[in-house]
Amino acid sequence: MVNVNNSYVATPPIDGGVLHAAPVGTVLPATALEVLGAEFLANDHGAVGENGIAINRSRTTTDIKAFGGKTFRTVQTEFDESVVITLLEDDNAAVLDTINGADNVVTDAPDADGLSRTIYHTSNPLPIRSWVVDSIDGEKTKRYVIQKGQVTEIAEVTDVHTDLTKYQITIKTYESSIGSKGENVVELRNDAALAVTGP
16 A cells, blocks of 8 residues: 655754764663763864765675575675765865864954964875764655764865856765674654553
8 A cells, every 4th residue: 555654764863963073982862762961063074065975885795606596695704884975165164174084174363354273184084973963854754874874975176157166975884883783874763743641
């Protein structure tokens, strides 16, 4: 039976906060509706691109052949999960830290000339951090919690007069210790329309 209420059309949360980061070890949310802690809220990456949030789960398999050439069994040899998201706020401090590494962004106190930043483009790997990705659809909330994730790819960045400067990043996820299933990502959902009230 078709039920349109079972569909999900992702939109940004009311406050606009979609992607948040914090150091590994920060207390992670346990529900889709839990208010994020100060460390995550301080690293709100602001507006994201119209393509939203892409969750890529890849499994590599190998066919085991039997005598005669037929496939006897297919075994999984690798599993990876990554998140791809485009960041639109070029001057957002959290975005700059994510793209370059916090140690490579130096911000001076504002003076008569304005706010000055020096950003060093280095070959150093970006740090492993914890991430939370939020979206809503009316009364539904969907949240991805990543205990250990690392930005491993940044698409070509273009400064041009016909578009925003934006950063498409890939966050590679690693096995977490949140649950007992060897998960890379924990997906938390809530549908307030199904709330039960009364005795």
